[in-house]
Amino acid sequence: MNESKNNLMDKIVSLAKRRGFVFPGSEIYGGLANSWDYGPVGVELKNNIKKLWWQFFVQAREDVVGLDSTIIMSTKVWEASGHLQGFNDALVECKSCKNRFRPDDLDDKTKCLLCGGEFLPAREFNTMFKTNLGPVESNPVYLRPETAQGMFVDFKNIMSSTRLKIPFGVAQIGKGFRNEITPGNFLFRLREFEMMEMEYFIKEEDWEKYFEYWLGEVKQWLKLIGLKDENLYFHEIPDGERAHYSKRTIDIEYKYPFGQKELYGLAYRTDYDLKHHQEKSGQDLSYYDEATKTRYIPHIIEPSFGVDRTFLAVMLEAYREEKDRINLKLPVELAPYKVAVFPLLANKPQLVEKARSIYDNLRQDLLVAWDDRGNIGKRYFSQDEIGTPFCVTVDFDSLEKDDVTVRDRDTMKQTRVKIDELAEFLKEKLE
Amino acid sequence: MNESKNNLMDKIVSLAKRRGFVFPGSEIYGGLANSWDYGPVGVELKNNIKKLWWQFFVQAREDVVGLDSTIIMSTKVWEASGHLQGFNDALVECKSCKNRFRPDDLDDKTKCLLCGGEFLPAREFNTMFKTNLGPVESNPVYLRPETAQGMFVDFKNIMSSTRLKIPFGVAQIGKGFRNEITPGNFLFRLREFEMMEMEYFIKEEDWEKYFEYWLGEVKQWLKLIGLKDENLYFHEIPDGERAHYSKRTIDIEYKYPFGQKELYGLAYRTDYDLKHHQEKSGQDLSYYDEATKTRYIPHIIEPSFGVDRTFLAVMLEAYREEKDRINLKLPVELAPYKVAVFPLLANKPQLVEKARSIYDNLRQDLLVAWDDRGNIGKRYFSQDEIGTPFCVTVDFDSLEKDDVTVRDRDTMKQTRVKIDELAEFLKEKLE
Numbered sequence: 001m002n003e004s005k006n007n008l009m010d011k012i013v014s015l016a017k018r019r020g021f022v023f024p025g026s027e028i029y030g031g032l033a034n035s036w037d038y039g040p041v042g043v044e045l046k047n048n049i050k051k052l053w054w055q056f057f058v059q060a061r062e063d064v065v066g067l068d069s070t071i072i073m074s075t076k077v078w079e080a081s082g083h084l085q086g087f088n089d090a091l092v093e094c095k096s097c098k099n100r101f102r103p104d105d106l107d108d109k110t111k112c113l114l115c116g117g118e119f120l121p122a123r124e125f126n127t128m129f130k131t132n133l134g135p136v137e138s139n140p141v142y143l144r145p146e147t148a149q150g151m152f153v154d155f156k157n158i159m160s161s162t163r164l165k166i167p168f169g170v171a172q173i174g175k176g177f178r179n180e181i182t183p184g185n186f187l188f189r190l191r192e193f194e195m196m197e198m199e200y201f202i203k204e205e206d207w208e209k210y211f212e213y214w215l216g217e218v219k220q221w222l223k224l225i226g227l228k229d230e231n232l233y234f235h236e237i238p239d240g241e242r243a244h245y246s247k248r249t250i251d252i253e254y255k256y257p258f259g260q261k262e263l264y265g266l267a268y269r270t271d272y273d274l275k276h277h278q279e280k281s282g283q284d285l286s287y288y289d290e291a292t293k294t295r296y297i298p299h300i301i302e303p304s305f306g307v308d309r310t311f312l313a314v315m316l317e318a319y320r321e322e323k324d325r326i327n328l329k330l331p332v333e334l335a336p337y338k339v340a341v342f343p344l345l346a347n348k349p350q351l352v353e354k355a356r357s358i359y360d361n362l363r364q365d366l367l368v369a370w371d372d373r374g375n376i377g378k379r380y381f382s383q384d385e386i387g388t389p390f391c392v393t394v395d396f397d398s399l400e401k402d403d404v405t406v407r408d409r410d411t412m413k414q415t416r417v418k419i420d421e422l423a424e425f426l427k428e429k430l431e
Numbered sequence: 432m433n434e435s436k437n438n439l440m441d442k443i444v445s446l447a448k449r450r451g452f453v454f455p456g457s458e459i460y461g462g463l464a465n466s467w468d469y470g471p472v473g474v475e476l477k478n479n480i481k482k483l484w485w486q487f488f489v490q491a492r493e494d495v496v497g498l499d500s501t502i503i504m505s506t507k508v509w510e511a512s513g514h515l516q517g518f519n520d521a522l523v524e525c526k527s528c529k530n531r532f533r534p535d536d537l538d539d540k541t542k543c544l545l546c547g548g549e550f551l552p553a554r555e556f557n558t559m560f561k562t563n564l565g566p567v568e569s570n571p572v573y574l575r576p577e578t579a580q581g582m583f584v585d586f587k588n589i590m591s592s593t594r595l596k597i598p599f600g601v602a603q604i605g606k607g608f609r610n611e612i613t614p615g616n617f618l619f620r621l622r623e624f625e626m627m628e629m630e631y632f633i634k635e636e637d638w639e640k641y642f643e644y645w646l647g648e649v650k651q652w653l654k655l656i657g658l659k660d661e662n663l664y665f666h667e668i669p670d671g672e673r674a675h676y677s678k679r680t681i682d683i684e685y686k687y688p689f690g691q692k693e694l695y696g697l698a699y700r701t702d703y704d705l706k707h708h709q710e711k712s713g714q715d716l717s718y719y720d721e722a723t724k725t726r727y728i729p730h731i732i733e734p735s736f737g738v739d740r741t742f743l744a745v746m747l748e749a750y751r752e753e754k755d756r757i758n759l760k761l762p763v764e765l766a767p768y769k770v771a772v773f774p775l776l777a778n779k780p781q782l783v784e785k786a787r788s789i790y791d792n793l794r795q796d797l798l799v800a801w802d803d804r805g806n807i808g809k810r811y812f813s814q815d816e817i818g819t820p821f822c823v824t825v826d827f828d829s830l831e832k833d834d835v836t837v838r839d840r841d842t843m844k845q846t847r848v849k850i851d852e853l854a855e856f857l858k859e860k861l862e
Binding site (some may be wrong): 015018019020023025026027028029030031032033035036038039040042043044046047059060062064065066067068070071072073074076077089090125127129130131132133134135141143150153154156157158161162163170177179181191192200267277280281283285363367370373396410 | 446449450451454456457458459460461462463464467468469470471473474475477478485491493496498499500501502503504505507508520522531556558560561562563564565566570574581584585587588589592594601606607608610612622623635673708711712714719743794798801804
């Protein structure tokens with residue numbers, strides 16, 4: 001990792017805190033092991049990512065429906081899925097300094113990264129968070145490490161309530177928890193994270209076709225959120241390295257400043273999931289195909305997306321250092337505010353009043369920021385740092401000519417626009 | 432609880448499952464103690480509730496910003512808030528049948544509700560879910576029982592990143608967990624639930640004014656989601672029964688079929704929260720008022736809302752049994768689908784093609800259902816049960832006259848509308 005790239009992460013973390021995108025979790029108490037809270041503009045950006053994903057992968061499609069299943073599920077789910085037996089990470093501990101590492105993260109597996117000490121033999125531990133359900137008895141339950149299992153467990157109820165025909169998908173956005181040994185790199189590896197996952201149920205013989213199809217859709221999505229091809233890498237996971245249930249997996253990797261690492265995944269999960277849940281639960285999870293009068297256990301293609309990693313990649317991609325400013329060149333659809341409105345001077349009631357009426361009018365359809373602090377230069381500077389695509393200034397000319405200055409975030413070009421044409425002007429620019 | 436009201440809950444639970452609003456969680460494994468998953472139409476209804484709340488309480492306002500803080504926070508947060516010491520429920524256990532109850536739920540506190548046996552002495556237990564952070568060490572952490580603490584802990588970061596001036600609010604939507612002794616009544620008392628909370632920071636002397644103000648806003652919200660006055664009760668919690676930190680609390684209660692019970696809460700929390708976090712963390716959480724050159728710890732008015740209880744109340748309020756149908760009279764803004772489009776017959780390509788072009792056109796702006804199964808009567812029946820406000824049918828006349836039948840869910844009135852005027856017609860009706 002070289003200095004300047006490391007530096008970029010520091011700058012992003014600092015911008016994120018300064019402008020209210022992301023704060024260190026529990027910071028007043030010294031923080032909590034790599035936990036992060038989304039602040040006022042961060043929550044809007046994060047919600048925009050989730051909304052766009054839901055529109056693209058669920059609402060715009062006839063063959064995909066949504067689900068919102070619980071984080072705590074029956075422990076039998078994790079027995080059937082294999083998580084209880086096998087969701088383990090290897091861990092090595094230094095004999096001297098007692099620090100713990102994932103063997104994957106060590107280039108030199110013989111001595112401690114931090115103190116050069118010797119390691120104890122590697123051991124396994126389950127990375128699911130365990131808790132207890134109910135007031136007294138010992139009734140262990142786990143926080144889900146993925147949302148996918150909800151889609152399998154509810155498969156039958158979804159089929160019978162929607163009467164969807166294969167191929168169809170079920171999608172879900174929600175929190176997952178993994179007790180990582182070494183969380184880190186800001187939003188990259190978190191113990192508490194949010195995922196967007198889809199399980200697409202198919203006939204076995206169609207798996208290659210739909211694998212390619214969903215790879216195409218994932219590429220469309222990557223375009224939509226503005227990630228450039230040159231920063232992406234499609235890593236075909238070779239035989240022997242895939243999860244035991246998968247016959248083909250592609251990791252979609254992003255070139256983060258700390259290395260090229262996983263962003264998303266696309267996996268052909270075979271019929272592993274439904275088959276195991278059928279065996280374990282004793283419930284019939286097969287699908288009856290009316291056209292061919294056959295009954296089978298559906299196979300599954302799964303595209304899965306981390307919300308926090310998307311947020312991080314989007315921030316990294318958008319971040320630009322220019323001469324006198326930082327420009328966060330967010331795609332319009334993801335920007336927390338679409339427009340900011342300023343009165344040139346805060347102490348001139350006529351300017352403020354006119355600016356307010358424009359502000360109130362625009363915010364019926366858009367999320368609009370208001371700023372009357374400091375001078376115009378400072379306000380542009382602030383809005384650029386949070387990625388607001390357009391700033392509208394009401395000045396003394398506005399009072400006479402009923403027009404305003406619209407300033408474009410990326411080109412910094414300023415255009416005079418008539419107030420009664422402003423909404424339409426912005427709407428076009430924003431589309 | 433009388434028979435017919437009990438019956439109503441059963442009917443709602445059954446409708447919810449049948450139509451894909453809510454499924455019993457982990458059902459194929461025999462379920463998990465009153466956990467519920469939101470199905471394909473349920474997740475849309477739930478998302479619509481959250482979206483509307485966010486628009487009303489955050490985005491439409493200049494004085495409120497959002498937050499999305501983690502579920503697992505530093506344990507010091509729960510020490511400062513008092514949850515670790517005092518978030519207890521009393522529990523009584525029957526000597527004979529070993530069943531456990533909350534004393535509140537027992538009319539007769541001397542014998543067991545189920546077997547008539549004697550109770551053991553009541554005892555206390557903490558209802559926070561406990562788990563362990565990190566791979567090996569004993570590092571107990573808790574799942575948050577409320578989202579509010581995130582707003583207090585991040586107060587300083589929010590102030591400095593937004594430079595908001597008091598009065599201002601911070602709002603959050605997210606999951607909370609309480610290890611209830613007796614969860615029950617469908618979505619009413621859950622161990623895993625979702626909340627919408629706002630902390631509104633004020634000067635002490637303004638508390639009565641803002642308490643009244645937020646009571647008014649809560650009433651507006653109740654109107655917005657269609658809950659009728661006659662089913663609501665504003666319960667002023669008397670001295671001695673409020674939480675120790677609160678100087679005034681109103682429980683907003685709803686007349687559920689199982690009794691009049693809490694829906695929302697509005698509390699004046701004084702400066703208890705920030706004061707305790709300041710003491711415990713050693714960080715300065717005061718606010719500097721530039722106008723008066725004074726520094727003080729803000730006081731707090733907190734309106735809080737359960738998402739799942741809102742969902743339940745909205746379903747109950749909307750549910751109508753009519754002669755030949757169930758009509759789920761959901762407010763238009765909350766309905767999962769706004770419109771459904773049908774070709775009169777599925778086996779007539781011309782009808783299907785015309786209906787598809789209408790469907791594709793409408794769904795650019797709205798969530799639209801498609802149904803070509805069974806006959807029109809059955810399709811109306813299905814759409815009424817999920818609360819779709821309008822159904823559009825393409826019939827043979829449509830092919831000649833370029834018009835369609837639009838049928839209104841509530842009046843069942845049918846209107847012929849020209850296809851090129853349909854989008855506008857529906858848009859007006861839906862507003």
